[in-house]
């Protein structure tokens with residue numbers, strides 16, 4: 480093992496830094512050295528808000544190139560707006576930085592291919608930021624499914640939502656095609672969890688969306704067709720995402736003998752995560768987990784991958800497949 484700390488820079492004074500900035504500071508193999516924003520003073524204000532003890536040791540920049548060209552920065556965390564990820568990731572990669580890109584990695588498969596080509600050329604690590612995958616509750620669900628307890632998986636449902644506050648309406652001021660709306664914000668979780676439930680890629684997608692005046696979806700619901708199994712049984716994945724209702728981040732897998740459910744994929748550090756399952760022969764259980772911070776685990780994992788030259792858990796193949804399914808949903812909803 481290597482006891483070196485990876486030196487991180489944050490590209491953007493985004494709201495999600497509330498979670499990721501402390502995670503970079505707290506991960507034992509990571510060190511925050513810089514943060515940048517294009518809004519004057521916003522980087523410094525973010526640091527003062529979430530890590531006031533670090534204002535002397537972390538560089539604050541009012542333009543992004545300063546961070547990208549900072550030789551002290553080894554890895555970048557990119558929480559910029561969805562449609563900006565590809566452009567800025569490629570700039571960071573070309574400057575030799577490893578990069579953790581918030582979900583979605585990009586809003587077209589072609590852009591992810593460009594990121595991948597740049598990363599290969601510069602020999603740097605890149606990962607899409609699906610922090611939820613690092614929470615132990617999902618490994619337990621996988622264990623339950625693989626044990627055969629719920630039989631063959633034939634259906635999955637993913638429901639993700641939160642109420643978009645008035646102050647944050649700038650996030651839905653552009654069309655779905657330009658990266659706005661629920662599809663690119665919470666849709667990546669829904670599609671990612673459905674693909675993971677089946678361990679397959681969808682053959683087709685149908686979707687209905689409610690669009691606002693900018694062409695951004697404020698709610699979308701749809702079905703992913705994962706094809707028939709060897710016995711000719713249908714395998715559908717249902718997703719339901721919305722900015723118009725209360726917070727929900729659950730998925731459920733239904734098999735031939737029972738079901739298993741994750742009650743909250745967006746679990747906070749001090750929450751007690753719960754999964755439940757039931758079988759046709761009358762068994763029912765709720766399982767509770769010790770609190771665990773998936774943001775810290777995600778950062779520690781990516782630092783470990785860079786420091787010890789390991790492949791990140793979440794691959795380019797996964798990012799491209801997720802984006803392809805999101806593009807299919809977008810096209811279906813646009814019809």
Ligand SMILES: NC(=O)c1ccc[n+]([C@@H]2O[C@H](COP(=O)([O-])OP(=O)(O)OC[C@H]3O[C@@H](n4cnc5c(N)ncnc54)[C@H](OP(=O)(O)O)[C@@H]3O)[C@@H](O)[C@H]2O)c1
Pocket residue numbers: 490491492493494495496515516517518521557558559560561581582583608609610649650663664
């Ligand atoms: N993993 C998670 O749990 C999680 C949660 C939420 C979001 N996300 C992802 O993280 C990324 C950022 O999401 P977010 O909700 O944190 O976005 P956000 O607050 O809207 O910030 C996105 C970018 O917009 C700029 N910005 C921030 N506040 C602004 C404001 N008041 N007016 C104008 N521009 C502003 C910032 O760039 P400048 O500093 O350069 O201006 C920032 O990098 C997205 O890709 C999203 O999908 C992930």
